[in-house]
Amino acid sequence: MMTQAQKLAATVAAAALMAGPALAEGKLNIYNWGNYTNPKLIDKFEKEFNVEVTQDDYDSNEIMLAKVREGGSGYDIVVPSDSTVPVMIEQGLLAEVKPNEMENYSNIDPRWIDVYWDEGRNYTVPWQWGTTSFTVDTAVFDGDINTLALMFDPPEVLKGRINMLNDMGEVINAALRYKGYDRCNSNMDELRDVTELLLSAKKNWRTMDYATIEKLTSGDVDLSQSYNGAAIRSRAQRPTLQYAYPKEGFTGWMDNVAVLSDAPNMENAKLFVNFIMAPENAAMISNFARYANGIQGSEEFMDEDIRDAPELILPDDAPDPDFVHPCPQEVTDLYNRIWTKLKQ
Numbered sequence: 001m002m003t004q005a006q007k008l009a010a011t012v013a014a015a016a017l018m019a020g021p022a023l024a025e026g027k028l029n030i031y032n033w034g035n036y037t038n039p040k041l042i043d044k045f046e047k048e049f050n051v052e053v054t055q056d057d058y059d060s061n062e063i064m065l066a067k068v069r070e071g072g073s074g075y076d077i078v079v080p081s082d083s084t085v086p087v088m089i090e091q092g093l094l095a096e097v098k099p100n101e102m103e104n105y106s107n108i109d110p111r112w113i114d115v116y117w118d119e120g121r122n123y124t125v126p127w128q129w130g131t132t133s134f135t136v137d138t139a140v141f142d143g144d145i146n147t148l149a150l151m152f153d154p155p156e157v158l159k160g161r162i163n164m165l166n167d168m169g170e171v172i173n174a175a176l177r178y179k180g181y182d183r184c185n186s187n188m189d190e191l192r193d194v195t196e197l198l199l200s201a202k203k204n205w206r207t208m209d210y211a212t213i214e215k216l217t218s219g220d221v222d223l224s225q226s227y228n229g230a231a232i233r234s235r236a237q238r239p240t241l242q243y244a245y246p247k248e249g250f251t252g253w254m255d256n257v258a259v260l261s262d263a264p265n266m267e268n269a270k271l272f273v274n275f276i277m278a279p280e281n282a283a284m285i286s287n288f289a290r291y292a293n294g295i296q297g298s299e300e301f302m303d304e305d306i307r308d309a310p311e312l313i314l315p316d317d318a319p320d321p322d323f324v325h326p327c328p329q330e331v332t333d334l335y336n337r338i339w340t341k342l343k344q
Helices: 004-019 039-049 061-069 082-090 168-179 188-202 212-217 228-237 266-275 279-289 329-343
Strands: 026-033 051-058 124-137 162-164 205-208 223-227 241-243 251-259
Touching (some): 039 051, 039 266, 082 251, 124 279, 162 212, 168 188, 168 223, 223 228, 228 241, 251 266
Parallel strands (some): 026 051, 162 205, 162 223
Antiparallel strands (some): 124 251
16 A cells, blocks of 8 residues: 555646646647758657657749638748748638747747747747848859859859759849849839849759758859858868859848648647757757758857857858848739749
C-alpha cells in the first residue's frame, strides 16, 4: 500500500504528464522556402510535442500566395516575406494568433516588433532577416565590387558568367536603384528606361535562378545576385567569393512565420510559433540557413562563423538596407509587364 507521500508524488507526476507536451499530438504542415528549414529543428519540435511535421517548399512569395488563395491548401504554417504579409492580412489569409501574448514573445528584438508589415506582431514572428545584393568571385574580378554596374553593365570578364534571381521584385528594384529611381515607381518614362536597361543587361546574364548556392559553388557562374545567408554558404565552398554592398543600395527583408486562417492544425501551429521564439531554437534556424533571426539571446547558441560573417555585418560606409513596402496594384501590374517581356 502506498504511503500518503507516495500518493501525493504519483498525483503530481500524473498531473505533470497531463500538462506536458504529449497532449499536443497530431500533425503540423509547413509550407516554407526551399532549403531554409533545419531538419534538427523539426526533429526537436516533433519530439517535444509529439507532433508529426510535414513540409513542402516554394521558391517565391507569388507561388505561395497563389497556392494559399485557392483555399484548402492543408498547410498550417507559411513564411511570407515582409512585403507579402500585409497583402495576406488584408485578404484574410492569416490567423490573428497573437504572438504578442505568447510565452516567448519577450525574446523578440524590439527593433522587429513595430514593423510596417505587422505592427505589434499580432500575426507573425521573425524567422530570418537579411539583405539581397550579389556575390562575386574576386579571383575572377579584382576591381571594386560595391556597385550594381557589375550586374547591369559588367566588365568583359563577367559577361555570360552572371546569375540573377528569378524574382521580379529583386531584379526590378535593383535596376531602379542603379538608375537612381524610386521604388514602387509608376513613372512611365523611367520604367521604359529600366526596361531597356534590363533587356540590354540580360544579354550578359547566363541564368536567372534561385539556386544561387549551386550556381556559384559549381563554378557555373562567377557572379550571382544573392541573399546574404546564401552568400555565406557559398563562400564556405568557394572562399574567393565576396558579398557586395553596392553604393546604389540593396534590399533589406525579413521572412516571418505566420499561421493560415484555415489551418487544419491551429493549436499545433500556435505551438510552433511560440517554439521558434525561444533563443536556442531561433539559433538552430540561423545555424542552418546562415541568416540573422531577430530573437534576442540567440547569439550565444549560434555558430561563431555566423556571428562574425562579413555578409551579416554591414560596413560603416554601406548604405542602410532598403526595406521595400508593398507596391500599389497598378504598379505591380506594370512590373508584371516588364517581367514578362524580360523572361521572353
